[in-house]
Amino acid sequence: MTASYDTISTRLDGNVLSATFNAPPINLIGPEVVRDLVGLLEELSHPGSVRVVVFDSADPDFFFFFPHVDLTKVPEYTDEAAKGGGPGDASLGMLFHKLSQIPAVTIAKLRGRARGAGSEFLLACDMRFASRENAVLSQPEVGFGTSPGAGAVQHLTRLMGRGRALEAVLTSADFDAELAERYGWINRAVPDAELDEFVVGIAARMGGFPRDALIAAKTAINAIGLPTPANVRADAALFQQLVRGEGAQRRAAELFEQGFQTRGRTELGLGEALGDLKAVD
Amino acid sequence: MTASYDTISTRLDGNVLSATFNAPPINLIGPEVVRDLVGLLEELSHPGSVRVVVFDSADPDFFFFFPHVDLTKVPEYTDEAAKGGGPGDASLGMLFHKLSQIPAVTIAKLRGRARGAGSEFLLACDMRFASRENAVLSQPEVGFGTSPGAGAVQHLTRLMGRGRALEAVLTSADFDAELAERYGWINRAVPDAELDEFVVGIAARMGGFPRDALIAAKTAINAIGLPTPANVRADAALFQQLVRGEGAQRRAAELFEQGFQTRGRTELGLGEALGDLKAVD
Amino acid sequence: MTASYDTISTRLDGNVLSATFNAPPINLIGPEVVRDLVGLLEELSHPGSVRVVVFDSADPDFFFFFPHVDLTKVPEYTDEAAKGGGPGDASLGMLFHKLSQIPAVTIAKLRGRARGAGSEFLLACDMRFASRENAVLSQPEVGFGTSPGAGAVQHLTRLMGRGRALEAVLTSADFDAELAERYGWINRAVPDAELDEFVVGIAARMGGFPRDALIAAKTAINAIGLPTPANVRADAALFQQLVRGEGAQRRAAELFEQGFQTRGRTELGLGEALGDLKAVD
Numbered sequence A, B, C: 001m002t003a004s005y006d007t008i009s010t011r012l013d014g015n016v017l018s019a020t021f022n023a024p025p026i027n028l029i030g031p032e033v034v035r036d037l038v039g040l041l042e043e044l045s046h047p048g049s050v051r052v053v054v055f056d057s058a059d060p061d062f063f064f065f066f067p068h069v070d071l072t073k074v075p076e077y078t079d080e081a082a083k084g085g086g087p088g089d090a091s092l093g094m095l096f097h098k099l100s101q102i103p104a105v106t107i108a109k110l111r112g113r114a115r116g117a118g119s120e121f122l123l124a125c126d127m128r129f130a131s132r133e134n135a136v137l138s139q140p141e142v143g144f145g146t147s148p149g150a151g152a153v154q155h156l157t158r159l160m161g162r163g164r165a166l167e168a169v170l171t172s173a174d175f176d177a178e179l180a181e182r183y184g185w186i187n188r189a190v191p192d193a194e195l196d197e198f199v200v201g202i203a204a205r206m207g208g209f210p211r212d213a214l215i216a217a218k219t220a221i222n223a224i225g226l227p228t229p230a231n232v233r234a235d236a237a238l239f240q241q242l243v244r245g246e247g248a249q250r251r252a253a254e255l256f257e258q259g260f261q262t263r264g265r266t267e268l269g270l271g272e273a274l275g276d277l278k279a280v281d
Helices: A031-044 A071-085 A092-099 A117-124 A152-171 A177-183 A192-207 A211-225 A229-243 A246-257 A270-276 B031-044 B071-085 B092-099 B117-124 B152-171 B177-183 B192-207 B211-225 B229-243 B246-257 B270-276 C031-044 C071-085 C092-099 C117-124 C152-171 C177-183 C192-207 C211-225 C229-243 C246-257 C270-276
Strands: A008-013 A016-021 A052-057 A064-066 A105-115 A127-138 A188-190 B008-013 B016-021 B052-057 B064-066 B105-115 B127-138 B188-190 C008-013 C016-021 C052-057 C064-066 C105-115 C127-138 C188-190
Touching: A008 A031, A016 A031, A016 A192, A031 A071, A031 A092, A052 A064, A052 A192, A064 A117, A071 A092, A071 A229, A092 A117, A092 A229, A105 A117, A105 A192, A117 A127, A117 A152, A127 A177, A127 A192, A127 A270, A127 C152, A152 A177, A152 A229, A152 B127, A152 B152, A152 B192, A152 B211, A152 C152, A177 A188, A188 A192, A192 C152, A211 C152, A211 C229, A211 C246, A229 A246, A229 B211, A246 B211, B008 B031, B016 B031, B016 B192, B031 B071, B031 B092, B052 B064, B052 B192, B064 B117, B071 B092, B071 B229, B092 B117, B092 B229, B105 B117, B105 B192, B117 B127, B117 B152, B127 B177, B127 B192, B127 B270, B152 B177, B152 B229, B152 C127, B152 C152, B152 C192, B152 C211, B177 B188, B188 B192, B229 B246, B229 C211, B246 C211, C008 C031, C016 C031, C016 C192, C031 C071, C031 C092, C052 C064, C052 C192, C064 C117, C071 C092, C071 C229, C092 C117, C092 C229, C105 C117, C105 C192, C117 C127, C117 C152, C127 C177, C127 C192, C127 C270, C152 C177, C152 C229, C177 C188, C188 C192, C229 C246
Parallel strands: A016 A052, A052 A105, A064 A105, A105 A127, A127 A188, B016 B052, B052 B105, B064 B105, B105 B127, B127 B188, C016 C052, C052 C105, C064 C105, C105 C127, C127 C188
Antiparallel strands: A008 A016, B008 B016, C008 C016
């Protein structure tokens, strides 16, 4: 690993890379984060010394992993994503699809809120472990007036089945770690005090295993569990179409008036705030 | 909503429709229920004011949601289903397949027993919440001598995986709400005292969300989680073939002697009654 | 049932067959076990008097169900498997794929350790019930330097979803019954004192049900939940290729020095032993 990134601090320990997102004030997924993620994935896409990557967040109060995309900069972060998703694929969905296939094992360690594309980033990783006491996942897109565009529809339906995926996506509700575990959104909810040690342990364990075996097995499981690029592109197109619509614009404007995308009550309790928006006739 | 139905009472509150099945004495799925369901789905299949539908049962003791189809009237209810499932599709399976795709969100609220096609009705809904203390689900078809014909094979295998679906279907056993939740048959088992408020809450929440987002996301999830019409038709044909066989006829006759399809012990404990039938050599 | 087997004792009770594996000292899956399994499946593949088969292990201390294949005899047991998997299909994977499709219901009752192909044998059965206090499942292949070759990649991804399957396979960790149940690896963890009665009960119940209904429903569920033969063959080929590699050979040699494949600490705690092997650069 040679590059350094503005919004991702990395630390290499043996062949385990820790990658910590740090995009103050609230870790929104904007052009800088996407640019840095494209760079990091480019580095990781060539088999090298890194065998396992652990992603977490530097948010000092553990309020936010990734709260969601920066809704004021959809065109800008989409442009950045285009540089990583592949020729002609200007979507976060295709970038995350690429993340799912890098020749290294990816672990997401979740403290704080991971909503929208934040949750979809986690879903693209190979495995997800969350603080039992301090984690929130949600796909708030439908509450805004659009549909998840970066993988949640594909992953959640495969992970938890049609009924629970419909509940998670259509209610846009906040899920705590316990319910997220029960539904299969995350691998496990781990007591907060044990989470770091747990993740360090399995990362080091896999870091000592033969790389070709890790990657061969990952590739075989991906062949069954990942959506097709066509699925990913269709979801991205639907998101892009609906997010520009009048309904989504009006609901976002109402939330911005309440302090949306700042470090405050609306972002912390976004699940509730969505339910309190003016009902659409 | 303009029509009224003999076996379904409806009440519209904003854009949330409550639809309560009431087919005394035990809510069997017979020609009248199917006729009314065809009519209601026809109304709901045109995008209109209804955004969310909550289905429940009026059975006064909460004994039965839908215990199963009326086995004395298979040809009659099948004829009625043919009017709703599409040209040439004379099966409850295709009618329920259509239910899964109506442009409104469907929630099933379960108290009492939902067996056979009753369980399959629930599985066709978008989400299922059951009383923790007072709910039973089962697919008793194999115990009778046939195979589930209206969606359970497709839905259960996708929701709970091959091993648990084989257990549920091949044992024909009664599942309580706790086990049904653990296996993924229902979204959640909710304490009975909280169930109504819980369902009212999420129905109203989704009722305030933009319709096009709700339907777009539902359609995308259905594209992954629903079986194909060919799957549905094959299951229906298998049910029809086996249910007319000598084995199924003899077992049904034995159950009718014990009070099957009346408000009594055999229907309440059907899982046990099936196990007590004369073993087939 | 007329044949008798060196490593499988069978007992027929009505139409329920008990088949108990007994291959001292530790029930390794070697040429004899595979030869006997091929014979038994051949008998069972013709619809006959056996309607339900319960598989368990005779290991006197309940230490081992099947710990895994005999790594010193891969060519030999593969040759035996070729006689059962179908023309040209020299793999345990195709043999287990055939097991999944025999015209009888198969139940695995697990006490002790089922690792590698031992776990894959269980996954090929129709349902799996494990002692809550005394069961361990794992896929240790990646820790050795290869990839699961006899069905685990296919079954686990479908049963527990991509994230949990990646965790189970890439960490090569030991799973106790409680976690295996939570992830869907087994149907249920049953208290040890109740396990025998529970399995006898559901076996007898299904044994009294009409055979054509059991088999029709099983076939319909298999059509959704089983992998294709091409998937099975690809996994088998990958296993065979990697297991012959230098990495896998070196790691196996290190384990043999520690008492691997004998009745001792290394086999009992194989999950831990794999983590303690020399890390691969």
